[in-house]
Amino acid sequence: MSEKVKLRSEIDAKHQWRIHDIYASNEEFEKELERVKKEATVLVNYKDRLHEKESLLAYLKDYEKYTRIVEKLYVYAHMKNDEDTGNTKQQVIMSKIAQYVAEYSAMASYFVPELLSLSDETIKNYLEDEDLSGYRFYIESIVKEKPHVLSKEKEELLATLSDSLNAPDDIFSIFTNADMTFSDVEDGEGNMHPMTEGSYSNYIISKDRTLRENAFKELFGTYGKYKNSIGTMLSSNMKTFNLKAKLRNYEGPIEASLSPNNIPVEVYDNSLETISEGVGALHRYVDIKKRLLNLDEIHMYDLYVPIIDVPEEKISFDEGVKLALEGLKPMGEEYLSIFRSGVENGWIDIYENKGKRSGAYSSGAYDTEPYILLNYHDKLRDVSTLVHEMGHSIHSYYSRKHQPFIYGDYTLFVAEVASTTNEKLLIHHQIENETDPVKKLYLVNQELEQIRTTVFRQLMFAEFEKITHETIQKGTPMTGEDFSALWLDLNRKYFGEDIVIDKEIEVEWARIPHFYRDFYVYQYATGYAAASAFAESILKEGEEAVKRFIGFLSTGGSDYPVETLQTAGVDMTSKAPLEATIRRFNELLDMLEEYIQSR
Incomplete structure (x- = not known):
């Protein structure tokens, strides 16, 4: 009998990532979002002024200031949403920041085309200017793409259309993750098994060849329709x-x-x-x-x-960490100490819970920890x-x-x-x-x-x-x-x-x-x-x-x-x-x- 999947509230806090270090609550998130919405509009003030070095520098500093905040907001929202994808409050939070990210991108979309509209002499001076030395490679990498950047108006239009242009991906994701269903599949002993994209990965490695074949034919037969x-x-x-x-x-x-x-x-x-x-x-x-x-x-x-x-041996998370550190010993003590610190200081959301996003990933922003989502099941592959x-x-x-x-x-x-x-x-x-x-x-x-x-x-x-x-x-x-x-x-x-x-x-x-x-x-x-x-x-x-x-x-x-x-x-x-x-x-x-x- 399979073990019942726990609710999020039943997972020990020490096994959860510490994203409250980013924002202590949704209310704190909302306040920060409203603040950045008001303040970040300052970026528009630099439009048509990038030919002035002082304006360029001011833009770069303000863009960094607000982008760092927007990244933190996004990371918090998507990670909270992934903790329990059925939590409608977090879906709303995620929707709010996703919408604002599109607005923010459109607001700053003039920067690259305007920078590239500057004369070669102005660009050359910027690249040689000591005050801009920290941005030299950044500017160079943009200038390199000059033949491929559109006018400011066209770039703004493309940025505005980005949501619509992503429609095929969005439709594919919704269709395959939410709407597509599969019939149960039979194993070699006549037992029936529920079929999902997730369970297929287990069936296809089964020693039961009948189960493998039936899962294979059900999965691809359904896609074939x-x-x-x-x-x-x-x-x-x-x-x-x-x-x-x-x-x-x-x-x-x-x-x-x-x-x-x-x-x-x-x-x-x-x-x-x-x-x-x-x-x-x-x-x-x-x-x-x-x-x-x-x-x-x-x-x-x-x-x-x-x-x-x-x-298949059971390997607890603590045993898994020990094995990992042994395997990574050639990396040296500094690397291993960072690994240990991540485990001990709340980088990792370790165990599965009801509604939690499947799979694994590393996430985070410049001003957060580099967080990790796992669904650890005590197996070697984990x-x-x-x-x-x-x-x-x-x-x-x-x-x-x-x-x-x-x-x-x-x-x-x-x-x-x-x-x-x-x-x-x-x-x-x-x-x-x-x-x-x-x-x-x-x-x-x-x-x-x-x-x-x-x-x-x-x-x-x-x-x-x-x-x-x-x-x-x-x-x-x-x-x-x-x-x-x-x-x-x-x-x-x-x-x-x-x-x-x-x-x-x-x-x-x-x-x-x-x-x-x-x-x-x-x-x-x-x-x-x-x-x-x-x-x-x-x-x-x-x-x-x-x-x-x-x-x-x-x-x-x-x-x-x-x-x-x-x-x-x-x-x-x-x-x-x-x-x-x-x-x-x-x-x-x-x-x-x-x-x-x-x-």
């Missing part, structure tokens, strides 16, 4: 992004996504080329998995089931989630500690690097210190699955995005049928001839929310490759490598992400990091081959 509608949502989202890219004079949608962070399109293309060259390793994995599972034929619904049977999210939070901690507000955040391109480096160190520690050969192989398979799902799978997603966006860019419409046909072709390419490509998989694209955040997914793979390079150097070189890594964490947004990584010793413009990841994948497969031969 709506592939035309969801296809229209996705196609509309892509058309909107392509339209923005065209309006901003980019050569294409990939450049539009990568250019603001100075990431060469070659980084994206190199990733797809490298994975295509190494895709044989994934074919090899499928073959080995088929043999280890003793299957006559392997299906798509067999991919996630563990190939090694070990009893420890991995803990070190992953703590990687994000410690990255934020170092960035905010060492950088001014204007550079206190980091880009999406490097967002997964610190979290994945933590995971790599943890799994390495576990594999190296496990003496039971069966448990060791279980861990080997865990790392293989990390690489398969984070590198191969995400780059398959990235290839799907590239092809679909470029097709739409050429003026060729794409429907749910077109998306499905392409998805089948990509599955054949990535998984090879030894697997049965079940027809139901053709609609998997329809359940991927990341496709509504254009050209985001490839960064999981590049981030993993960069993290692998960092973890390898930390384990081999020790303190010097740790210094470079902490230097990377401390850079925040004060330089472009590719340059930041290069300074720390990782060159993402080359194929080397991803090639090294594929080599590691093959090394792990060798361990599985040895196990097969020794049986």
Whole structure:
């Protein structure tokens, strides 16, 4: 019998994040919101005055002052809402700040186009002015995008339309999370199980093959019923992004996504080329998995089931923290002390409660702690989630500690690097210190699955995005049928001839929310490759490598992400990091081959 999910009020305060440190109550939040609404209107006063250095400086200082407050308000509201998504009071609070964020953005939208309308001589003087030295990179990074910024009126119009332009994503989210329902699924013994998106992740790793197959067919069969509608949502989202890219004079949608962070399109293309060259390793994995599972034929619904049977041990949160600290020991005492401080000082909301948002994330603002939402269930994978999210939070901690507000955040391109480096160190520690050969192989398979799902799978997603966006860019419409046909072709390419490509998989694209955040997914793979390079150097070189890594964490947004990584010793413009990841994948497969031969 499953344990009853507790109410929020039943969760011990010591296991909850301390967001009352941001605002003690909703009333305090409301007062701050009303105050900032009145005071932030001062930003409008600087419009048409940025040619005066004093006005530019005053704008930058006021913008920082009020943006810091707006960020705190937003963080408080969304975290309180996530504590219990059924709490209507918090839904109202969240709605208020979301609406104001749109207003605030529109109010400040004149800044970039007006700055770019200034003469080259004025900009040059600003970049050389000592009083503006703290903003030099910020101004440079804006000026770099001058060919792609619209007039003030058009930028204001786009900012005002942002809510409407996000409609495909909003509709997809509501439809798949609130309206779509699934029928119960039967296991091999005739028992029925409730089917949800959340429960599917448990069923697909079950040793009960009947349950796996039925869950797979129910999930994708249901999505298949709506592939035309969801296809229209996705196609509309892509058309909107392509339209923005065209309006901003980019050569294409990939450049539009990568250019603001100075990431060469070659980084994206190199990733797809490298994975295509190494895709044989994934074919090899499928073959080995088929043999280890003793299957006559392997299906798509067999991919996630563990190939090694070990009893799942319960790991309490305190034991999980201890294991995490052991795994991260190569990072040094300073890093470990920050980790401990986060655990002890209310960064983490640890346990599930009724209505709490599922999953896990790291959040926070420049003036708050880097908070973490968990749903810890005493499993080994929860420890991995803990070190992953703590990687994000410690990255934020170092960035905010060492950088001014204007550079206190980091880009999406490097967002997964610190979290994945933590995971790599943890799994390495576990594999190296496990003496039971069966448990060791279980861990080997865990790392293989990390690489398969984070590198191969995400780059398959990235290839799907590239092809679909470029097709739409050429003026060729794409429907749910077109998306499905392409998805089948990509599955054949990535998984090879030894697997049965079940027809139901053709609609998997329809359940991927990341496709509504254009050209985001490839960064999981590049981030993993960069993290692998960092973890390898930390384990081999020790303190010097740790210094470079902490230097990377401390850079925040004060330089472009590719340059930041290069300074720390990782060159993402080359194929080397991803090639090294594929080599590691093959090394792990060798361990599985040895196990097969020794049986």
